Amino acid sequence: MKRALILCNGRPPNRSLFREYRAKADLFIAADGGGNIARDFDAHPDLIIGDLDSFIPYEDESFETLKKSDQESNDLEKALSYLRNRKTTHVDILAATGQRIDQTLKNISVLKQFNPQFEQLFMIDDYGVLQLIPKSFSTDLPKGTTVSLFPLSGKADGIITEGLKYPLEDEIMENGVRDGSSNKVVENPIKISYKNGDLLMFISHKKFEDSL
Known part of the structure; x- marks a missing residue:
């Protein structure tokens, strides 16, 4: 898996932007509540990962989930750790900004933490692309x-x-x-x-x- 997409639980991107990056990805991961956004986009993540306190499953749905209860890391960190261990090289991150400012700042800090471990790590919203x-x-x-x-x-x-x-x-x-x-x-x-x-x-x- 060379290129992955992570959908977080911040402000949802516009549908065309999501479809564009989904089409590029070999693997699509939702970080906890990002699974709710994926559902709104009629998209099926390959995996939903996190402490799973935000994702709301429906009875008729079948998603692969991986619960990581560690409270020392946020859901984006959990998703990136999962991808790092699978030798993913390129990661695009959507919906990591635009809601709570503290969570946005935390995710930008995570960008610095994980940047050396990937060839390309982009954080993307409707306005542009952020990278270290x-x-x-x-x-x-x-x-x-x-x-x-x-x-x-x-x-x-x-x-x-x-x-x-x-x-x-x-x-x-x-x-x-x-x-x-x-x-x-x-x-x-x-x-x-x-x-x-x-x-x-x-x-x-x-x-x-x-x-x-």
Whole structure:
């Protein structure tokens, strides 16, 4: 299983976005209450995993479930641990944001925790794609695409960017001081490098999928 989709219990994505990522996935997992969202989409997860305090099964349904009662990890962590042990390389995560802010922040922290264990780990909503980028990163994106950078670990330094409207040259981003929100692609490829810290990149959905 190389590519998996995890559907969490946050704000549901639009149906077309869900269908798009479901079609790419070799394995479809619902993280607890994500199983309720899957039902609304008339989709059948290969597995529903979590502490199962949110998923509401119907009597006439037949889902494979895996209950993990450990309260030291949330349902997204449980799903990612399951996929890591099955040597999945690419994971797309839907519905991990958009409801309770504390749960959204927790899921972004989980993104950092598990990022080294997969070749690609994306968190996706109706607006765009969030990923933790490596120290040296390059990609092609349609001109005009919105790109935002945020220091996940509090501070990231030595940041250099190319191909963006507002370039950076060996600069620092720090929470509460400076971030890099709402930049624009002006030429390709865009290149981003940094020396220390952890850097999140958000890319607007508009035409983004064409570059994957």
